[in-house]
Structure formats: structure tokens, C-alpha cells
Amino acid sequence: MSYVELKDIRVSYDNKTDILKDLNLSIEKGELVSLLGPSGCGKTTTLRVIAGLIQPNDGEFLVDRHNLTKVPVHKREFGMVFQSYALFPHLTIKENVAFGLKLRKEKKSVIDQKVKDILAITGLEELGDRYPKQLSGGQRQRVALARALVIEPKLLLLDEPLSNLDAKLRIAMRIEIKRIQSQLGITSVFVTHDQEECFSISDKVAVMNKGVIEQFDTPEEIYKNPKTEFVARFIGFENFFDLTLIEKGKYKAVDGTIFLSTRQWEEEKKTGTIRPDDIEIVSEAGDANTVSGTIKVRTFLGKSYQYEVETSIGTLLVNEVDDVIYQVGDTITLSIPSHKLIIV
Amino acid sequence: MRKNIGLKSFAWLVFAFLLIPLLIIVITSFGTNSTIQFPIKGFTFNWYGKVFQNESFMDSFVLSLEVAFIGTLAALIIGVPAAYSLARHKVFGRNWIKSFFLSPTIVPGLVVGYAVYQFVVIQFQFPILQGLMLGHFLICLPYVIRVVGSTIEQLDFSIEEVSWTLGCTKLQTFFKIVIPNITSGIFASFMLAFINSFNNIPVSQFLSGPGVTMLPTSLMNYIEYNYDPSVSALSVVLMLGTIVLMFIIEKTLGLASIS
Amino acid sequence: MTQRRLPYIILAPGMILLILFLVLPLISIIFPTFFDGGFTFANYISFFKDEYNLGIFWRTLRVSLIATLVCVLLGVPTAYYISQSPKKWRGLLMSITLFPLLTNSVVRSFAWITILGQGGIINTALMNFGIISKPLTLLYTEFSIIIGSVYLFLPLMVITLVGILENIDSEMMEAAETLGANRFIAFMKVILPLSVPGIIVGSILVFTGSMTAYTTPQLLGGNRNIMLATFLYQNATALGNWKGASVIALIMIAATVIVMKLFDWVAKRMDKRGEASA
The missing domain is CATH 1.20.5 (Single alpha-helices involved in coiled-coils or other helix-helix interfaces)
Incomplete structure (x- = not known):
């Protein structure tokens, strides 16, 4: 049994439509797990169920073999970092951080020491006596993190903590969060809609859609082997075309072209997908895995050009570095390598 | 949950x-x-009949409507341009002038009525009715300045500039562009000022005389000597009026706009 | 030139009317209270030396203070409840609160006469159940003025507070709870301190309102429980003491302004956090 277990969690506000549909998730001790998905997929709801801010209609939630489903928020001892940071504006940084410790009736000397330590870890030593209004976005973020961590939570919950920061700070802070999280070895759940952020920080990722987890895997596995069309689309596979199965690893497209795939496959799946980066432009058509088409649109992307190519199996997007520049109207042949072709 | x-x-x-x-x-x-x-x-239902047969109630009801209407209207005519000017023009001592316009709210209503009565009615021999309308104009003005003022401040100034570039004079722009876009604020301040003027007792307390008694004052005088259900019946009629007004406000502006 | 003069031309009518019909009248009633042959504070000194007057002055402050406190105690949780209720309910709850506020104050005071009077609902009920044998004196007491004032001004307090509480990030409460505070403690330690500006604005409205209200003490106070406003009216009409009435008028204005400044000062002190060097 894993450290954190969500079993058949169902959440519905009106008992007609489910926000979460019998959701199951297991998290090992010390792992940082991300919930990834578009807005409305249920990732924040899942986090709030874990936090105890939402009571599930059905299902159980366990941490360390203890059933916490009915335990109120304030007794769960989880640290949570909110999207808005939710710093208390009437308290100084120190007082904000000490808030949870004071409620635990710890001795003043202990509180002072713990606050001092966590402010050092999060790089906030100098700012203890300021008020939240006086801090920058990145500093507030650190305070929110320090406040959640200082109570030595069994679980750290982060609800899109980086979404209010600018791009540069976001990258710096996610490295920071990862550093602190692994330094303290604290089991964490991280909610985000940004796949790059999610892949860089997580041990495991749960991709969610419409209240269910579509795939739960390591970032590498999800990047390389998306299991469903939704996951593939969400992580940047932009070309999709229908296939019919001939035999194991061998498919036929709508125009009769044969496609081979050396990737994992399941009987019922019959859509081929590939990233624009992975399609190659070749000079000659082969026996299989090649298709010809006409360039409709050319877009300059900086390091490469993107071509929108109309082919007999559908429109394909191809990214190609600018060694040779093709013109709109040119007919080119595309190769879809069998080791890059995913079947979902 | x-x-x-x-x-x-x-x-x-x-x-x-x-x-x-x-x-x-x-x-x-x-x-x-x-x-x-x-x-x-x-x-x-007899007590309701009695209320409608009571001439002093009916007369004071009509008077209250008149005074509240005239007081509010005067406050709008004077107040809307003033609120615009305070919001848009560079006026020397703007904050000071604004608080001056809002000052009738600081002076207790009874004192407003008392001062107007002493100065305007006793010293300068104005008819009581005119004093009464002046008093109600004074308490209506701050509502217009505050509500219309904040509506104008929220209005995008560039739509006025566009109007000028298209050839409208400032006066035309005020009537063709500004006024149509602040009607909700004008209506809200009208409702607020009207309700407050209609319900007001302290200001009218001194400013009443033979034939010049506002409905709340008339009701209060009646209560001092009578304890019959016609008071309840009149109260119910007034409450129905309140409900109608609340309904109108809710349908046009939403109640949130006046609270 | 005309461009620069325009705003003043627009503002002039209102200012002239205010000067003519508010400022001058006020000066004309207050000015004579300082003159008795020469400049003097005698009228004010003698007002505050008189036990009877002092009694009225303190009663007015006492009643207003208690009414304000009760409004805060009743208003804060109610406003919080409204601010936390779903959007579709909030409109209804606000209407329930607004309705008394928009109803005539005579009607609202009258309601309490029927409840608190000798033959009123409370006394009738208590006697019918045999709890008391003769009616309690509830009406025409300070108690009845306080109830009347609370009834009059509680909606103002609630509406002011709802505006403030709606703007407090709901994650603030949740953050406190995840840190180990139960709802009551989270409310007391986070929501309450953050609603202080609203409490202060509401308190100014309730306090100055109760202090200068005329209808409530007139209808619910009776002759033995006179407040400043009713005292002013009594001086001016029944006693024909115009100067006395004017003295009370200035005291009421001064008390209103002082209370407002005092509350504002408290509000500024409490709200200085984070502003100083930000």
C-alpha cells in the first residue's frame, strides 16, 4: 500500500454531473506528483479533496494507512500553497510563518527557531519583519511555501503556485521548490496546467481530463509514450490520422499507405500520432511510412520553419530546420519514422 | 459542501x-x-379604508411625494454637472470642494432643519414650504455627488476625447456621450435620494406648519395620541411602497448598486 | 481663459446654495451662542455644569456606544454568512437586510412600541404563560432606545461589512485552516482582523446615526429618557430656549465630527501595516 491513497473518489456538486469520477491515485513517500490538465479537468478539485476543503461524495482517502476522509482540514496537518498565496495581510512575514506553529501551542523559543530555520532555507532571512504588501511576487511565493513547510506537514499541496509569476521567475522558483522538496524529502502534490513546468519538477505526473486520470506515469514515459489521444494532444502531438490494423506493428492509412510502428500498441487503438518535430522531409518515397503532399502555409518559428502540408492521409504539421527552405505550393515527401509513430 | x-x-x-x-x-x-x-x-380590511379616508394622511402623503421629488430633482440638476466637474476638471482644492458638497451628511438632520428654519423661515421670512424643499435639497445633494461622481470616475475618459475629435463641442459631448453612459448612476442616486428624502423626519421636524406636514411627521404625531391599527395599516402601505421601489431597483440596476 | 473658469462656473451654483442655506444658517444659529456682551464660552460651560444636561449628554453617548457594539456583534457574523452564501442566495439575503433600511423609521420604531409596550407582545405573552403577574416596563427606557437604534442601524452595518468581506480572498480562510485553525479560530485570527476597516466605517455610521437620531428616542424614549436630539427639539419648541437649542446643535455637530475623526484615526493606525515603506 502506498503512502497516499485516493480510492474511488467521486465529487459532484449537484449529484447529476461528476466533477471527479471514481478517481484512484497512489503516491509513494517522498515523491512529488503533479496533476496536469486543462482548466476544468478536476485537478484542483482533487487537490482540495486531499486538503479536506472538499468532502467527496464517495470514496476514501488514506495517508500512511490512516483513513482521513472525514477528518476536517485543520486536523490533517498538510501544508498548502495557494494560487493567490493567501498570505495574511495583517501579519508580518514572521507572524505569517509562525501562524501554524502558534496554533500547535509550541514554546516560543521553539517557534522562533523553526521560523528562523525555514526563512533561511527559503532565502527570506532579511524580510521577516515586513508585511506581505511590501514583498515582490517571488518573495510572497517563498513566504507561502515557508508557511506551509514550517509545520512539518505530512503532505505538501501546491495549487498552481507559479502561475502568478513572470516566465523567468517561474523557472527559478520551480527549481527552488524542487530543491527544497527533495532536501526535506516531503511528499508533495503539485497542480499545474503547464506541461514544461510539470515535467521538470515531477517524479510522476497524472494527466487529467474531465474528472478522470488519463495516464499516471513518469514525465519521460508520458512524453514518449502517451497512452490516449487526449494526453498526446495535451503534450504537443499535433498530427493525428486514422489507421486500420493489419497485423502487430503494421497498419494501413485511409489512402492505403502502409505504416509500421515499433511502439507499444493495443488492439483497439487505431489513431497514429507524431510530433511535428519528428516528421522528416525526404527526397524519395519509400515502401512504408512515407506520404507526399503540398505545402499550404509556411510559418517562421525562429530556430525552424513550420510547414502545413496537405497529404492524402490528412493535413500534417512539420517542423524543419532551415537548411533547405521550401515554398508554399511545393510538393514534398514526408517520412514518419516507425520508432516515432505512436498509436493511441 | x-x-x-x-x-x-x-x-x-x-x-x-x-x-x-x-x-x-x-x-x-x-x-x-x-x-x-x-x-x-x-x-x-377596515383600517386600510380609514387610512385612505384620513385627509391629513393623504395630504401629507402628496406633500411628501412633491417635496422628495423636487428636492431630488434640484439636487440632480445642481449635482450632476458638479460631480462631472469634480471628476474631470483640474479644480483647485478639489478634495476640499468635494467634502464641502458632502458636508450635509456630517451635520445632523435635525440641526439642518433647525438652522434652515431659524435662518430662512424666521429671519428671512421665506414660506415654510420653500424652507422644507431647501432642507430636502440639502440632504439629497450628497447622494448625487457621491453616486454619480463614482460612476463618472469609472467611465472611460477616452470616449469623450473621441467625441471631441469627431467634432462635438464639450457641451454636446456632455449631453450626447456622458449623460447616456451615466444614466444608471443618475437613476441610482435619484432612487437613494428620493427614498431618504421621503422617509426623512429630522429635517422636516422644524419645517412644518399648518398644511405643511410631511407624511412621516404626520404619522409620528398620530402615534403620539393614538394606538389603533390604522397606524399599522399605513405602515403596511408604506412597506408595500418600499417593496415596489426595491423591485424596480432590482429589475433596473440590481440592488447591489445602491448598497 | 473661459476654459479655465468653466469648472468654477459649473460648481458655483451648488456651492452658493450650500453657503446660503447651510453654512450661513449654521453660523447664524451658532454665532450668538458665543456672544453675551462679549465673546464667551459661558453657554457651553454652563451646559456641561448642569447635572440634567450632563445626564442627557452621557445617556446619548452611552446609548450610541452600546448600540454600536451590539451592531458589531450581530453584524459581523451575519455579514460573513451573507458574503459566504452562494450568489443566487446573496441577493435575497441582501434584500432581507435592505428592506428594513428602506422602510420609514417611524414604522420601524412603531413596531417596537407594539412589541415592548405595557400591553405589548412580550408582556402579554409573559403574563399569559404566568411568568410575570404585572407588565414589565420595557418601553420608554434606555433599553428600548438601544433596541430601536440597533434595529434602525444594524442593516447599515451589515451592508457595509458585506462589501468588505466579499473582497477578502476565500483562500485566506482555507489557508488558515490548512495550517491547523478550526473555523472559529480562523475567523477570529484572519477574517476579523481583515474586516476591521469595514467595522470602523460601519461603526461611524451607527454611532453618529444613533447619536443624532430623532425618531427613535422620541417614540421609544419617553419623557424620562431624553437624548440630545429630542432635547434640542424640546428646547426650541416647548421651552422656547433658542440659544439652548443652538448650543445643543453645535455639541451634536462637534460630537459627530470628533467621533468620525477618532474612528478615522484608529482606522489609519490599524491600517498602517505595509504602507509605510512599500
């Missing part, structure tokens, strides 16, 4: 505290006894 029974029951006790006294008035207005009783015995 997460409910708090304690808080909920506390709040509903407060709502009960706010509503039950008014509900009791409604019930007592139907009693047959000649003094107010609760619970009531019998059921009659």
Missing part, C-alpha cells in the same frame, strides 16, 4: 430580528379591535 450550522442559525436569528417586527405590524393591521393587539382577534 462545507456547512457551518452555528453561523447559519446565528445569521437567521438576526434576519428574524430584522423581519419579525415588520411582520407583526402587517398582522396587527388586520385586527378588528380598536387598539392594536397581537395575536389579533377577527379579520378586517
